[in-house]
Amino acid sequence: MSESPTDLLQRVFGYPAFRGPQQAIVETLTAGHDALVLMPTGGGKSLCYQVPALLRDGVGIIVSPLIALMQDQVEALRQLGVRAAFLNSSLDAATAQQVEQDLLRGELDLLYVAPERLLTPRFLSLLDRSRIALFAIDEAHCVSAWGHDFRREYLELTLLHERWPDVPRIALTATADPPTQREIAERLNLTEAQRFVSSFDRPNIRYTVVQKDNARRQLRDFLQKHRGEAGIVYCLSRKRVDQTAEFLAEQGFNALPYHAGLAADVRAHHQRRFLREDGIVMVATIAFGMGIDKPDVRFVAHIDLPKSLEGYYQETGRAGRDGEAAEAWLCYGLGDMVLLKQMIEQSEAGEERKRLERRKLDQLLGYCESTQCRRQVLLAGFGETYPHECGNCDNCLSPAETWEATEAAQKALSCVYRTGQRFGAAHVIDVLRGSESEKVQQCGHQHLTTYGIGKDLDAATWRSVFRQLVATGVLEVDAEGFGSLRLTEASRAVLRGERRLQLRKDSRTTREKDRGPRTGVSVAPDDLPRFQALRDLRAQLAREQNVPAYVIFHDSTLRNIAEQQPVTLDELAQVGGIGGTKLARYGQQVLDALRATG
Template sequence: MSSSPDAAALEVLQRVFGHAAFRGEQAAIVSHVAAGQDALVLMPTGGGKSMCFQVPALLREGVAIVVSPLIALMQDQVDALLQSGVRAAFLNSTLDGETAQRVERELLAGELDLLYVAPERLLTPRFLSLLDRAPLALFAIDEAHCVSQWGHDFRREYRELTILHERWPHVPRIALTATADPPTQREIAERLQLEDARRFVSSFDRPNIRYTVVQKENAKRQLLDFVQSHRGEAGIVYCLSRRKVEETAEYLAGQGIDAIPYHAGMDAELRAANQRRFLRSDGVVVVATIAFGMGIDKPDVRFVAHTDLPKSIEGYYQETGRGGRDGEPADAWMCYGLGDLVLLRQMIEQSESGDERKRLEHRKLDSLVGYCETMRCRRQVLLANFGEDYAAKGAGQPCGNCDNCLDPPAAWDATVPAQKALSCVYRSGQRFGAAHVIDILRGSESERIRQFGHDQLSTYGVGTDVDARVWKSVLRQLVAQGLLDVDAEGYGGLRLTEASRGVLKGETQVMLRKPTNTKERTRTTRVATGADIDLAPADRPLFESLRALRGRLAREQNVPAYVIFHDATLREIARLRPISHGQLGGIGGVGAGKLERYGDAVLETVLDAD
């Protein structure tokens, strides 16, 4: 092995993990941390954050302590490391006393390369005492955005991790996250005392993800049409409430989709079993609240769907980032309507948060609504929220991989319809929701209209020339543009804003996005399936045979299939058809440990196919 740190790092990368070269900033980060320096790393999900601390852990003397917030994440990463021949373990509540004691003995004896631990356990006096007696290589703080009190995944214990620097000032620290806007980045550095750490900020862009937003009409049917375009592929469907999770999972299952629910209100054993099934089986769709997902390492999730508006653009980015972690095409699809916005604003106002927190949450929600309603390239708008100028990178060119780029929306002059809608809201008392306002505009003869005498208003029936679907779009966009407000403290009634005055007086033109055909919009989202990517028809039978072998090996060891080999590795094997250990070892993702463990079985499968 060369004495050069960079050469040593590359040797570890190739020998242990089976990768020919580092990606992006990985090499610089590894060299920096391996040399004993602190780092703050911001890198998108799927960008290879784990390699940034796993390789330095193998280059430095001692054990790397990895602070991780989720048990599932620890288990998955340790399983993957063990498959590569790395001495890794975790300490959490799932271990019995005897196993935990064995791990502690290995820690003290210097027999571990990496040890994963939750912040709650790390901060106990007993564990801190153990670390005083252990040889320490580095501290890695994963999901570092959890330190931010304004973030969507705040964990109070993360605030106390400053003890690592205070107690072991000479042990390097690396904090990593995929989700942090500029204010959160500053807060991470301040709270973890990493102000002097070198900051590595990769692009937040996930070019393999196609972003699509559709107007909510028949949400269940729209979701089914979308999921059926990914039949047989793994996906995540996010819903806002537990009840909707259950109903949606049952509906999809009834339509022949292999769908299972996941939410915090389920029986703990069933919830854990469903998560294991999603992680360890092919083609399962999990329907979940946002309780599911952080730290999920499954690389071949081909789609993430939102049936309701998320709470913030940061949450949306992190949730959609769980698709396509393997770098291959994935879909991020959202179905959103005015009712979602009304509900979320009510939830903010009815929460016990202080006024400052409520104002922040309203601003975050407004940013997400702006993203939903934009007619610009969605990727440009999304990345701008993380302080990144996508247009500057691409010489002003749009991304070409979002619905607005693939099927550019048309704008229309909606000044007159907007005036009718605003006038109707005012004349009906500024206390009714969108559905009732639309009934007035369209001249409905319902009992409720007559009960309130709204059939006598001057705006009654003035919008019969516009169908209800278009009126929904008009009202939703008027709220998004701040021309209407929602009474979040009451029952979600619409009311005028100061900006409404200019529209009603004819001083302000209103340009809105023209509603699109949602069936056409769903079709634009279809991307290549995992099996279609760089794989000739003649190679597909071998690819499926290799997947079957991987599935059998995974079941025998009770680990997720992807910790043995990623699909990309199996496709490369199917394409190149190696006939020797030397040829197989040259394929990406086949390190020395996996070559020794699985080489014979893989080569036998290749030979049988020929």
């Protein structure tokens, strides 16, 4: 090996040093050993296999289930002068054949392939006739049969080791709790692999959870401070996606819908716009986002409750991949909890699967209702202890108040019991507050002893009480009974006064003032003209080559150039993120753009 990993990193990728465990992982693979890597999104997983693939003889084979990610990574690598290609269903026959010929001639450094393609006899035969540097199995959590992104083909990837025992393998994921980590190692036959587990913390993301009042209005108010920025809004249903995208467009946001019900060409067009234009807000079901390599997503908002803490972590992780400040905003209410619990019970899954999904939902509810630092609760779900309060979540910035709610809980539980455990929270609240609604009158509930005993609290507070009683297991949702509430074994101790309850006070959210468009990265005022000139140049180059702008340069690289104001190519080469190929290809244009700003 004539070149060191650090020298190659500088020459090709333009970075002076590795981050965290990257160098140890690179050295492990380069030496021919297996590795299992758990690293958060934005932590630099790709370099962990790209660098050793370039250092070792042969081609690095990267197994990825994500067509969009393959295309983005290949385009980015080609910008760096790396001979990269992909094989998947998006290619026509002639192009696929050309890639196969390049592989056989040894003219590729890295080849991305979908697991379905890799497992075909034809492709395995091609690999038999090729020199392989390493195998990288990306999104390795897809091997988990209990996970949210299970791909059956991943179970067959053990054949890589069986067929090519001397070729090192690396499995990588950004989303795996301890049970899933064990499952990855076992199912991929990597129990002997060296394991590298980084902190799952994403310190640049601010986590906020708000209680649902008027979700669309709350979302609009949240997005006011993100006008002109790229972001993702997740909804539970296709109908909700369409309605929300239409609403945001009416409010002046550049919003597009994305879900499986749209025609394939429409989905592809919307995804392409999101990747290649600035300031697009994608409103989507969770069908969108896995493997999206867009670094400048400034926010991820959920206006419905996700299904698990693991899914929530992965979805929010699509924000701030560039390390710049980003936000994860979640808006949820009792209705979300009822709906998800019904979906679990009414699914055709076996009892073991339902039990697991209940546990995962309860874990997420615990996160939402906690008054503790969000990061501490979130990372605990991945087996990680966060030693102090983060100072970058709603509970740290505005600590939640609690109140002695035992008496209110007793009233709520009594009213659920007196109304026959056959109604949802809305009707029970009407009874508690002495409503004269038609339904109350029809049921004769104005004659109950609990009628009107809760007039001292407003409806929003009662909704908060019921939401928290369900989240803590003091009440449960009867999925077979149209979402009606029922007492649980835990109700008894509360009713008897043997268990006291402290509930969190829901903050009344106030609208934040629209601060207008932002660049998405923190740029000093004096540097803004240079930064904007560089963004304009980047946009022009991206249009000419029909690639996403961030494939040319990240925003953070442009900011560094604007700050350092290089005047020669040698000075520009010292800026992080500018390797030799990009320096030769774009260096003079960058210097000219800087010079034109004076």
